[in-house]
Amino acid sequence: MKTNIIMKVMNIIFWIVFIGLCIETGALLVSLFVTLFINSNGAEDTYMGLDLLDLYNFNVEHYIGVASFSITLSALKAYLAYLVIKLFMKFDLNYPFNEKTASVITQMSHYALSIGVVAIIAENYANRIMRQGLTLQIDWGAEQFLFFAGIIYIIALVFKKGVEIQSENELTI
């Protein structure tokens, strides 16, 4: 009963996270479009106070690069949140170890790893720009996602073993 309530609350939280990340991705995309084609002042507040105007004035190509990394990461995070929602949809407390759940968890670990790798590349790119005298206050969160990917991968392996044990248990008469 208690677990059911926790699962429902978590499901609602992840829906909110997913919608929030979709809005962030959309806002960043629109902001990039507005800055490039309508008004360059759009770079001043791309999303939630992220100021990239100095970078835009310094070099438009670098601005496009940083904005593209932000959009990619935000989209990947949104997809990861969607995978968590999908996990909640497929998860059955009476029959927890099944192939579908195990495959969604494995997929989640792959996406978390991709986010970590993209974030590392973005971080290095931003550091290279900052060496030219600019300040970029963006937290890419690469290490957290790599750590997260490792943990989810271990959980996915445990789940796979759980699926095997459960199917063996079902075929024990």
Add this chain to the structure above:
Amino acid sequence: MAKRKMSLNELSEKVGLTLSNLSILKTGKAKAVRFSTLEAICEALECQPGDILEFVE
């Protein structure tokens, strides 16, 4: 079962197993058999485990 002239339904009632589980046993899809199940089947069919189990290479 044929020697004892017993149907699958009858055996299922005597042993206390569902028809689907008995069918899993009969078709060889089962991965393991509990001693209690084996004992119940042997008791119902009045036979030894060796009469119902066979090693096939």
